[in-house]
Amino acid sequence: MKQVFTGIAELHTPRERLEQAAFAVQDGRFVWVGAEADLPEEYRGWPRTDLGGRGVLPGLVDAHTHLVYGGNRLDEYLKRARGERYEAILAAGGGIYATVRATGAASEDELYEEARARAQLFLAQGVTALEIKSGYGLLPEAELKMLRVIRRLGETLPQRVFPTLLAHVVPGGWEREEYVAMFTAELIPEVARSGLAQAVDVFCDPGAFTLEETRRILEAALSHGLKVKLHAEQIAHTGATRLAAELGALSADHLEQSTPQDWQALAASGTIGTVLPGAAVILRKPFPKARAMWDAGVRVAIATxxxxxxxxxxxxxxxMQLTMSLGRLSAEEALFAHTENAALALGRANLGRIAVGSRADFVVVDSTSALMPLYQWGHTPIHSTYVGGRRVFRAASPGSLP
Ligand SMILES: [Zn+2]
Structure with missing residues (x-):
């Protein structure tokens, strides 16, 4: 399939900003990107799509989601808003355990349909690739059930889906040692053999897994050819970020309690530092120091x-807006963090960029200004979303161009 896209008032690649741009797409990849006036002769006869003088950005990459789950936790949200602590809710059997029960009670079809509806909302906002974790099953069969739902999402969603096996918490009724042994000796080999996950993630924090347990789980994952990543330094400082750097993890995520030494380790290893503004703000925790991390040489990603x-x-x-205001990144840096750097957090250098050789995943903004969605809080002017050069979402009633 050959196609040329023109009528792009402003393009962020995100490395560069171009005006009056165009690009050519062949077989789902960008084969040329530049100023429309410079469109080479060889592409002039290709079928054209005029994007109407709009802004265009790379498709957003969400490298950290728990999109598959049963039920909701509105009750807990209201309790926390009244000042109850999450740790107390968790200790009383709520929190993650409430979602584990609701996820266990739901059928695979129900989990699939609910997650598919959520993914559609992400598509409407320009998310063209997303990671989805298991972790609400805990027991082997329940984790495999979640991973099968994620595989089905990957087979049917327009977006690219990256499945991750998550060691979340030790389930009730299990000895810690017994659970870690099962996870490393049975679950990880089974997941690797069946191809149900590309990476393994561990929630390394008080109440979840210790640093030593985390190391054992991740080393087992690496020995089976899986990539690794971590929930690191969210509630307490555990040393998980430096472990991530040492093991060559794709990313260390959260980082609310991370230190300058942790940032040096990330910068030296190339492991992505992923900040998760939603959790920090909603739990009223310190906001990750995105500015300082960026300045220390960390490749910072943002995820929901x-x-x-x-x-x-x-x-x-x-x-992105929260990371601009509270993490002090510029708009261009925040975009970079949710596109190119987020793609690296998935181990995919060919996503998150509008560049020759990259997958032709992009977002058409319903404005002449490509960064308008970062300026407008609470209303996101998206016109359409493309994956592999194919339109997979179009807003029902795009507004007139401001
Ligand atoms: Zn998470």
């Missing part, structure tokens, strides 16, 4: 951490 408890966040744009 969409989940029913700590981050019922449906907007990557709000995640």
């Amino acid at each position: 951490d969409h989940n029913p408890g700590s981050s019922p966040l449906y907007s990557p744009w709000l995640a």
Whole structure:
């Protein structure tokens, strides 16, 4: 399939900003990007799509979501808003355990349909690739059930889906040692063999897994050829970020309690530092120091951490806006963090960029200004979303161009 896209008032690649731009797409990849006036002769005869003088951005990449779950935790959200602590709710059997029960009670079809509806809301905001974690099953069969739902999403959603097996908490009735042994000796080999996950993630924090347990789980994952990533330094400082750097993890995520030494380790290893603004703000925790991390040489990514408890966040744009205001990134840096750097957090250098050789995933903004969605809080002017050069979403009633 060959196609040329023109009528782009402003393009952020995100490395560069171009005006009056155009690009050519062949077989789902960008083969030329530049000023429309410079469109080479060889592409002039290709079928054209005029984007109407709008802004265009790379498709957003959400590299950290828990999109598959049963039920919701509105009750807990209201309690926390009244000042109850999450740790107390968790200790009383709520929190993650409430979602584990609701997810266990739901059928695979129900989990699939609910997650598909959520993914559609993300598509409408320009998210063209997303990671989805298991972790609300805990027991082997229940984790595999979640991963099968994620695989089905990957087969049917317009977006690219990256499945991750998450070691979330030790289930009730299990000895810690017994659970870690099962996870490393049975679940990880089974997941690797069946191809149900590309990466393994561990929630390394008080109440979840210790640093030593985390190391054992991640080393087992690496030995089976899976990539690794971490929930690191969210509630307490555990050393998980430096472990991520040491093991060559794709990313260390959260980082609310991370230190300058942690940032040096990330910068030196190339492990992405992913900030999750939703969880930090909703749980009223310190906001990750995105500016200082960026300046220390960390490749910073932003993700929604969409989940029913700590981050019922449906907007990557709000995640970027919060990181601009509270994490002190510029708009261009926030965009970079939710596109190119987020793609690297998935291990995919060919996503999140509008550049020759990259997958032709992009968002058409319903404005002449490509960064308008970062300026407008609470209203996201998206015109359409493309994956592999194919339009997979179009707003029902796009507004007139401001
Ligand atoms: Zn998470």
